[in-house]
Amino acid sequence: MDKTLVVVPTYNEADGINELLKLAREALPSAHFLVVDDSSPDGTGEIITKIAERDDRVQLLSRSSKEGLGRAYVAGFKEGLQQGFTRFIEMDADLSHDPADLPRLVAATETADVAIGSRYVKGGAVSGWSRGRHLLSMSANAYAFLLLGIGVVDSTSGFRCYRRKVLEALELETISSEGYAFQVEMVFRARREGFEITEIPIVFRERSQGKSKMSKQIVLEGMLWVTRTGLRRLTSGTTERRP
Numbered sequence: 001m002d003k004t005l006v007v008v009p010t011y012n013e014a015d016g017i018n019e020l021l022k023l024a025r026e027a028l029p030s031a032h033f034l035v036v037d038d039s040s041p042d043g044t045g046e047i048i049t050k051i052a053e054r055d056d057r058v059q060l061l062s063r064s065s066k067e068g069l070g071r072a073y074v075a076g077f078k079e080g081l082q083q084g085f086t087r088f089i090e091m092d093a094d095l096s097h098d099p100a101d102l103p104r105l106v107a108a109t110e111t112a113d114v115a116i117g118s119r120y121v122k123g124g125a126v127s128g129w130s131r132g133r134h135l136l137s138m139s140a141n142a143y144a145f146l147l148l149g150i151g152v153v154d155s156t157s158g159f160r161c162y163r164r165k166v167l168e169a170l171e172l173e174t175i176s177s178e179g180y181a182f183q184v185e186m187v188f189r190a191r192r193e194g195f196e197i198t199e200i201p202i203v204f205r206e207r208s209q210g211k212s213k214m215s216k217q218i219v220l221e222g223m224l225w226v227t228r229t230g231l232r233r234l235t236s237g238t239t240e241r242r243p
Contacts, residue, residue, distance in 0.1 A: 149233065181224075
């Protein structure tokens, strides 16, 4: 039987996490939700604890310190694998990803192994970004597309769904990258293993409350990871392997 787990990393998301979970549970009533909180000082963890007391579909995985997005997802995926879930969704906590799109994302994995909510395929869009940030995101994705040969136009998207067999094949304990780099690395590894990846259009909306976690360090890490990996691929030749 299919069991879907939505993994939501949080750090200081007390203002909006209750609304996100409310809308997401309405959109995907059969799913379970795992919030991975890095000991947010604003009380995010306490809010999730209270919600979990009323709804057994919601769980809290609390970590002792802020370890970053990539490690949060890896921890959440490992927990979900142990609990027997068969589909795993990544989703931001700030309502940038519309919960109403969750059923489409899950449905896309009926025919694909990975489904990515894409801002840059036909029908996708971004709302609320400056022209500079939009250009930076599009350029970073184009750079990854060309250098890595992954065939995905929005490899930095953090709204996606994996089938269980993908996560089991990707050696999660060996992934150490964060931010954009984590998202791109997951796509690169999935493609290298020969899994089918599809993109569905979404509208990404900039957060209306709270503080963005984007930083120059995250952008730089992503660009360096893509450059190093792409150059290794071009000089040594990366072959796809079937799962």
